[in-house]
Amino acid sequence: MTTTTEKSVNPQAGKAGTPLLEVRDLHVEFRTRDGVAKAVNGVNYSVSAGETLAVLGESGSGKSVTAQAIMGILDSPPGFVTQGQINFQGRDLLKLSEKERRRIRGAKMAMIFQDALSSLNPVLTVGYQLGEMFRVHQGMSRKDAKAKAIELMDRVRIPAARERVNDYPHQFSGGMRQRIMIAMALALEPDLIIADEPTTALDVTVQAQVMDLLAELQREYHMGLILITHDLGVVADVADKIAVMYAGRIVETAPVHELYKQPAHPYTRGLLDSIPRLDQKGQELYAIKGLPPNLLRIPSGCAFNPRCPMAQDVCRTDIPVLHPVTDSRGSACHFWKETLDG
Amino acid sequence: MGRYVIRRLLQMIPVFIGTTLLIFIMVYALGDPVSALFGDRAPDPATAAQIRHDLHLDEPLWKQYLLYMAGIFTGNFGTAFNGQPVTELMRTAFPITVRLTIVAILIEAVFGVLLGVVSGLRRRGWVDTAVLVLTLVVVSVPTFVTGYLLQLLLGVRWGVAPATVSAEAPFNELIVPGLVLAAVSLAYVTRLTRTTVAENARADYVRTAVAKGLPRHRVVGRHLLRNSLIPVVTFLGTDIGALMGGALVTERIFNIHGVGYQLYQGILRQNSPTVVGFVTILVIIFLIANLLVDLLYAVLDPRIRYA
Numbered sequence: 227m228t229t230t231t232e233k234s235v236n237p238q239a240g241k242a243g244t245p246l247l248e249v250r251d252l253h254v255e256f257r258t259r260d261g262v263a264k265a266v267n268g269v270n271y272s273v274s275a276g277e278t279l280a281v282l283g284e285s286g287s288g289k290s291v292t293a294q295a296i297m298g299i300l301d302s303p304p305g306f307v308t309q310g311q312i313n314f315q316g317r318d319l320l321k322l323s324e325k326e327r328r329r330i331r332g333a334k335m336a337m338i339f340q341d342a343l344s345s346l347n348p349v350l351t352v353g354y355q356l357g358e359m360f361r362v363h364q365g366m367s368r369k370d371a372k373a374k375a376i377e378l379m380d381r382v383r384i385p386a387a388r389e390r391v392n393d394y395p396h397q398f399s400g401g402m403r404q405r406i407m408i409a410m411a412l413a414l415e416p417d418l419i420i421a422d423e424p425t426t427a428l429d430v431t432v433q434a435q436v437m438d439l440l441a442e443l444q445r446e447y448h449m450g451l452i453l454i455t456h457d458l459g460v461v462a463d464v465a466d467k468i469a470v471m472y473a474g475r476i477v478e479t480a481p482v483h484e485l486y487k488q489p490a491h492p493y494t495r496g497l498l499d500s501i502p503r504l505d506q507k508g509q510e511l512y513a514i515k516g517l518p519p520n521l522l523r524i525p526s527g528c529a530f531n532p533r534c535p536m537a538q539d540v541c542r543t544d545i546p547v548l549h550p551v552t553d554s555r556g557s558a559c560h561f562w563k564e565t566l567d568g
Numbered sequence: 569m570g571r572y573v574i575r576r577l578l579q580m581i582p583v584f585i586g587t588t589l590l591i592f593i594m595v596y597a598l599g600d601p602v603s604a605l606f607g608d609r610a611p612d613p614a615t616a617a618q619i620r621h622d623l624h625l626d627e628p629l630w631k632q633y634l635l636y637m638a639g640i641f642t643g644n645f646g647t648a649f650n651g652q653p654v655t656e657l658m659r660t661a662f663p664i665t666v667r668l669t670i671v672a673i674l675i676e677a678v679f680g681v682l683l684g685v686v687s688g689l690r691r692r693g694w695v696d697t698a699v700l701v702l703t704l705v706v707v708s709v710p711t712f713v714t715g716y717l718l719q720l721l722l723g724v725r726w727g728v729a730p731a732t733v734s735a736e737a738p739f740n741e742l743i744v745p746g747l748v749l750a751a752v753s754l755a756y757v758t759r760l761t762r763t764t765v766a767e768n769a770r771a772d773y774v775r776t777a778v779a780k781g782l783p784r785h786r787v788v789g790r791h792l793l794r795n796s797l798i799p800v801v802t803f804l805g806t807d808i809g810a811l812m813g814g815a816l817v818t819e820r821i822f823n824i825h826g827v828g829y830q831l832y833q834g835i836l837r838q839n840s841p842t843v844v845g846f847v848t849i850l851v852i853i854f855l856i857a858n859l860l861v862d863l864l865y866a867v868l869d870p871r872i873r874y875a
């Protein structure tokens with residue numbers, strides 16, 4: 227088995243200036259009683275202001291853990307960042323003190339979670355929870371903070387904000403609750419928003435509304451957005467580029483339309499083939515065979531090799547680096563050329 | 569809410585009748601109070617019959633119960649073994665036990681919550697381990713052992729606290745007895761707090777609070793504790809009733825003439841008016857405390873609505 231030095235594809239090809247956020251060779255592990263789970267194993271990605279990066283991948287591939295490491299809210303112990311850099315606005319967050327990180331959290335970067343009902347405090351009013359952002363970060367008075375909370379609720383189009391500011395989370399519908407989460411993330415006009423499956427817990431009918439609102443606000447405030455999702459349909463609509471994760475690594479990264487047209491990794495191809503498509507109605511849906519790897523024992527070589535239809539001997543021994551496919555895309559597959567052509 | 573309270577108050581009536589009837593029957597089963605009155609001497613049959621008649625002891629049980637209940641509602645709880653009206657005993661005993669209970673509840677709340685929060689946040693730390701062992705010891709040692717031990721050490725050997733309590737039973741003399749009375753519940757509050765704090769610490773809303781960039785004291789104080797303490801407050805509320813009735817052993821050890829002491833005397837001398845009267849009041853306190861706890865619960869947790 228050879229060790230890997232991942233040379234990353236220039237993430238910002240074609241865009242001027244340094245990116246807002248650049249994650250470099252990030253490693254995260256969970257030291258549990260059963261052993262060390264290597265959840266993130268050298269992730270590289272970047273987002274610029276006004277740009278949307280969609281992160282795709284099966285359950286357990288490390289999408290949320292990467293996001294938690296960026297936010298600095300990793301469950302630690304057992305989770306530890308063991309290697310890498312998280313450069314945000316020119317500073318490596320991993321080198322900052324906890325106090326400095328806390329000032330950034332919520333103010334410069336904010337996170338939207340999947341389940342708004344459990345993510346909001348059940349015993350505090352939404353007005354209090356929104357206003358808290360201003361009171362803590364800006365030292366605003368209780369009264370002013372409440373006015374700000376109402377303003378925010380209007381901003382995310384919650385009807386009758388003035389009357390509802392003193393309501394509790396359980397008194398809102400799922401869609402309205404997620405709007406409150408969005409409002410809370412937006413409160414201090416951060417430069418980066420990480421949305422971890424923001425619409426998964428919602429009814430299909432309100433999913434689109436919430437997603438549209440998020441995309442609209444992102445454009446308006448010119449924020450960077452990391453969108454973690456399983457929904458390939460949503461990705462096509464709102465994302466600029468995609469990073470596909472597998473077993474804690476980025477296996478493919480590409481501008482969204484190029485990736486849809488021509489995947490350069492067999493795993494991405496499998497993911498794309500497994501979405502139902504209108505023009506192929508009636509055909510059997512494809513599913514990637516096998517299960518995601520156990521993170522306590524990741525297969526040697528390419529982690530995807532046991533499930534890959536193209537696997538050769540080299541795939542079982544050598545970890546593939548992220549090969550530059552073009553200026554703006556990369557694939558961590560020994561046979562990326564063949565995949566691209568096939 | 570108003571309708572809920574009324575419904576709960578109405579529900580108390582059958583509970584009240586049931587418990588008082590039960591205790592009435594049990595006291596009745598203790599044996600003949602009149603022969604107990606005379607101690608070892610055999611009573612003169614004529615006098616005994618006269619006393620029995622005066623106390624309605626020659627009536628059937630159900631009639632005795634009805635007569636007793638009728639008495640209660642006119643404020644007549646009967647006469648104690650020493651000839652005093654039972655209400656007179658209550659007037660001196662209850663304030664003392666209430667003070668003792670206040671001391672005990674305060675000790676439980678302050679130390680139980682404090683220890684529980686520290687060990688819940690630092691699970692498997694040395695504080696947590698020490699607290700776990702300590703609570704286990706406290707729970708498994710009977711109250712009279714902790715009681716006599718503390719009395720001996722603090723009161724007699726080192727003389728830092730009075731060994732027995734004077735008749736007025738002021739607050740400062742009740743600290744050690746309060747600690748003894750609180751001990752088992754204190755261990756329970758500690759464990760309960762530890763569990764709910766540890767559970768809530770992993771909750772999504774706590775993660776949100778951290779992601780908002782709130783300082784740790786705010787994450788813990790405003791978000792984590794506010795949720796974790798709901799079951800603890802509920803327990804403390806119900807414990808008020810239990811402590812007041814359960815002070816029997818503690819009051820004996822420290823010679824406190826409170827409710828437990830009077831109850832003990834009542835049972836010893838088979839004086840049914842004392843026993844039934846005190847238990848009746850305790851039942852009422854218990855029922856009201858429970859109602860208040862339920863109402864408090866709705867205040868603390870906005871998701872609960874009574875209709």
Ligand SMILES: Nc1ncnc2c1ncn2[C@@H]1O[C@H](COP(=O)(O)OP(=O)(O)OP(=O)(O)O)[C@@H](O)[C@H]1O
Pocket residue numbers: 256258263265283284285286287288289290291292301304305521
């Ligand atoms: N608190 C934790 N303790 C132990 N292991 C953890 C913890 N959080 C995450 N992990 C490990 O990290 C792995 C990756 O988790 P992560 O939440 O990043 O997956 P994901 O890609 O977000 O999946 P999903 O689509 O289901 O949200 C998990 O499979 C688990 O083994």
Ligand SMILES: [Mg+2]
Pocket residue numbers: 289290291422
């Ligand atoms: Mg996730």
